[in-house]
Amino acid sequence: MSTPRREIALLVNPTAGRGKGARYASLAAPRLRDAGFDVRLLQGTSAEEAEALARGAVSDGCHALVACGGDGLVHLAVQALAGTDTPLGIIPAGTGNDVARYLNISRTDPLAAADRVVASRRRRMDLARCGDRWFVTVLAAGFDAIVNERANDMTWPRGQMRYNLATLAELRTFRPLHYTLELDGETRTLDAMLVAVGNGPSFGGGLRITEGALLDDGFLDVVIIKAMSRPELIRTYPKLFSGTHTTHPAYEHHRVRRVTVATPGIVGYADGERFGALPLTIECPPLALEVLL
Structure with missing residues (x-):
């Protein structure tokens, strides 16, 4: 047979x-x-x-x-x-x-x-979930999300250069955002350049914003880049590609099972896709995805 x-x-x-x-x-x-x-x-x-x-x-x-x-x-x-x-x-x-x-x-x-x-060959890994939608990499909810919004409205150029130009355009006028965060039930309010919620360590082609995030620990990694001047943001931004931003005084990191991110007028992006307007509540169902290695 x-x-x-x-x-x-x-x-x-x-x-x-x-x-x-x-x-x-x-x-x-x-x-x-x-x-x-x-x-x-x-x-x-x-x-x-x-x-x-x-x-x-x-x-x-x-x-x-x-x-x-x-x-x-x-x-x-x-x-x-x-x-x-x-x-x-x-x-x-x-x-x-x-x-x-x-x-x-x-x-x-x-x-x-x-x-x-x-x-x-198989293994299981965590996912992040908001309501009935899921993501694998990082939810961007600040300056990086605004750049995504602008880039998506641009018809030229194509590829990574479009995001580079969108970044430069937003840097001219960007101001820190006022956030309300709930981290495993603890509420915080603060001004920041961005808040990122990572299931994995990077997004956007290797931008290692949530450096150190693990795929199978059952936790989300929440990174806050607190308020800084535009020149300082320009100097710091390239460090995200190497993960060396973690030593900057404006960097703050939390490992949580559930987070709510709120700030007015921001649309969150996850896996590079338009995910939803803030506030968003994200949790981490452990080992929710089977993958082939």
């Missing part, structure tokens, strides 16, 4: 990474088929349709849901996978690829990433 073939649901964002999504999927799919998997290609015409396709594949009992795209597509896939035993695989094809960075998956070789899926 022949062995039943297992099905991989390959969720693709063809436009990710300026077309890398489509190219990488065309390379990864044959590698998965050669390893004995059936491959079901999922490609929605909108984020809503793609998420519905992902949920359908998980409901049908696929062996794994594999996201071929960037962190935004991983974010979408996680909405279907959180709390289930179906694992997430990743073929990184976006600009940031922070989740792939967390899991040490090659961000330049789609065949090596596909081989990780074929090997099917």
Whole structure:
């Protein structure tokens, strides 16, 4: 009797990474088929349709849901996978690829990433949850969120340069924000440049804002960058890429299971996606996601 073939649901964002999504999927799919998997290609015409396709594949009992795209597509896939035993695989094809960075998956070789899926070694990791929505990396809720908002409204240039220009534009007028935070039931009010809530250590292509965050400790890492002058912010911002901002006097770090972040007029971004207007309450269901290593 022949062995039943297992099905991989390959969720693709063809436009990710300026077309890398489509190219990488065309390379990864044959590698998965050669390893004995059936491959079901999922490609929605909108984020809503793609998420519905992902949920359908998980409901049908696929062996794994594999996201071929960037962190935004991983974010979408996680909405279907959180709390289930179906694992997430990743073929990184976006600009940031922070989740792939967390899991040490090659961000330049789609065949090596596909081989990780074929090997099917599993582990569980934490997620962050706000209501019925989930995220994997970091919730940005301050200066970095405002930069995201501006960048999303820009049509030129493409890629990382758009965010660099948005950062420079916002620096001209940005003022510290007044926050109310609730950290595991303890309320604080303060002025700060940003508050970030991390499940993992980085976002935005390696911006290590929540340096030291662990993926399986059941805690969220809340980082506060307290009020500082614009020149000081400009000097400090590059340190976020190396994680050396943690020694700055304006840096404050808390490890909590639940946090509420409130400040007027700010929309939070998580996994690089528009997540919701503050206030937001985030908690950390431990080991809520199965991933393929």
